[in-house]
Amino acid sequence: MKALIYFAVIVGLxxxxxxxxxxxxxxxxxxxxxxxxxCLVGLIAGELDxxxxxxxxxxxxxxxxxxxLISGAVLKGTTGFVAGLAGRQVVYLSPIVLVAGxxxxxxxxxxxxPFVLKLSVQQDWWWAVxxxxxxxxxxxxxxxxLIYWLMWSRLxxxxxxxxxxx
Amino acid sequence: MRMVNxxxxxxxxxxALVLAVILxxxxxxxxxxxxxxxxxxxxxxxxxISWPLQVVAGIHDRIADVWGRYVxxxxxEEENQQLKRELDLLKEQNGQLREASVATERLSALLEFxxxxxxxxxxxxxxxxxxxxxxxxxILNKGSSDGLQSDQGVITPAxxxxxxxxxxxxxxxxxxVTDPNNAIAGLIQRTRDEGIVEGTTQGQARLKYxxxxxxxxxxxxxxxxxxxxxxxxxxxxxxxxxxxxxxxALFQSAELSPEVxxxxxxxxxxxxxxxxxxxxERLGVPKPKS
Numbered sequence: 170m171k172a173l174i175y176f177a178v179i180v181g182l183x184x185x186x187x188x189x190x191x192x193x194x195x196x197x198x199x200x201x202x203x204x205x206x207x208c209l210v211g212l213i214a215g216e217l218d219x220x221x222x223x224x225x226x227x228x229x230x231x232x233x234x235x236x237x238l239i240s241g242a243v244l245k246g247t248t249g250f251v252a253g254l255a256g257r258q259v260v261y262l263s264p265i266v267l268v269a270g271x272x273x274x275x276x277x278x279x280x281x282x283p284f285v286l287k288l289s290v291q292q293d294w295w296w297a298v299x300x301x302x303x304x305x306x307x308x309x310x311x312x313x314x315l316i317y318w319l320m321w322s323r324l325x326x327x328x329x330x331x332x333x334x335x
Numbered sequence: 336m337r338m339v340n341x342x343x344x345x346x347x348x349x350x351a352l353v354l355a356v357i358l359x360x361x362x363x364x365x366x367x368x369x370x371x372x373x374x375x376x377x378x379x380x381x382x383x384i385s386w387p388l389q390v391v392a393g394i395h396d397r398i399a400d401v402w403g404r405y406v407x408x409x410x411x412e413e414e415n416q417q418l419k420r421e422l423d424l425l426k427e428q429n430g431q432l433r434e435a436s437v438a439t440e441r442l443s444a445l446l447e448f449x450x451x452x453x454x455x456x457x458x459x460x461x462x463x464x465x466x467x468x469x470x471x472x473x474i475l476n477k478g479s480s481d482g483l484q485s486d487q488g489v490i491t492p493a494x495x496x497x498x499x500x501x502x503x504x505x506x507x508x509x510x511x512v513t514d515p516n517n518a519i520a521g522l523i524q525r526t527r528d529e530g531i532v533e534g535t536t537q538g539q540a541r542l543k544y545x546x547x548x549x550x551x552x553x554x555x556x557x558x559x560x561x562x563x564x565x566x567x568x569x570x571x572x573x574x575x576x577x578x579x580x581x582x583x584a585l586f587q588s589a590e591l592s593p594e595v596x597x598x599x600x601x602x603x604x605x606x607x608x609x610x611x612x613x614x615x616e617r618l619g620v621p622k623p624k625s
Contacts, residue, residue: 181387183384183387183466185462186466187463187464188388188462189391189395224358228377229384231466231510232501233388233506234465235516236467236470241467243374247359288516291533299579305468319348335532
């Protein structure tokens, strides 16, 4: 069942990310739903699920981008793994804490990405920070926070986490 | 209060850690080989994802169509679309005629100029945009099963769009000419000076390495030179809007306004690289004067 849900998330997120999100981009920057999904899976279901979903989702997203396949998979896999480890250490996870966490992790991932991708010399570090990394981190944090708040207010997150991590 | 479950299996964590280490090591040691393996493995997954992708794109197009036709002013919208199509067609004809005119003047004593014919091409529809924020790409609804390959040029009647960088069985990713990571050989139509056209971070394009003695000026048209980039010679790229000449620089550069607005591209032609005619084939063999 869990595998089916993950498969549906992977297959469903790519069309949403590539067809619908460009219409709601802010200054040409759109949120990375796969990043948000991987973080939530890692936090709720643990580092193994986070790693595997991250690898698969990063790979699937890279198939529909100019980004190389390996870096996409490895970055998302690492993010899911780190989210899983972080989820194990945090005793109480409120939406506000999650928003702050997503903001920081999205910034860190965004700062690493230009070095991994070996972008054009025009796309230097400052350009990356101001044009992509910070706006995307804000959008990721807001959307991740909203999704988590919806889950938090309607589901028993603690029970879900305990069951998922069994 | 959240319950911390420390029973999550130790072996699962160990498997996850080992997997992560193997992948990171593989990424560091064999990036090229792993890239092609992952690309091959990704084709079936890409095919599966292309179905919901095309469904979502179809729903999106239908909604956009209904909005354009019925919610907005119906006749004005249709007339506007018609005029845009005609304008694109005229731009293409204009670019080809300019190229033909310049070439005829230069070679009139040697060659009988034949009408330029585009090589074999595959028509495709744009169904999506890049899934990330680092590259400017579009996703096409045709892939390797339709004969598309990496490095094939992509055009519209108005001009160059970009080049194919990745394919799955049923989709292709096109890096736009306005992306800073893209480079294509360009030619200033009036002065015949060649250079390299690169995208800029502002969504425009820049012609680099123009000789210092060139008298290029704003308003000059830049077309493909046909040397590299999978696109035949003479396809419009953009119009020069500013010349940048720095002191003690070996070359000058020019800022271009691209002929094609990448945000509005809906249908494109993908040029099949193998069938691009050479300069000699395109212009024809000169006939002896009788």
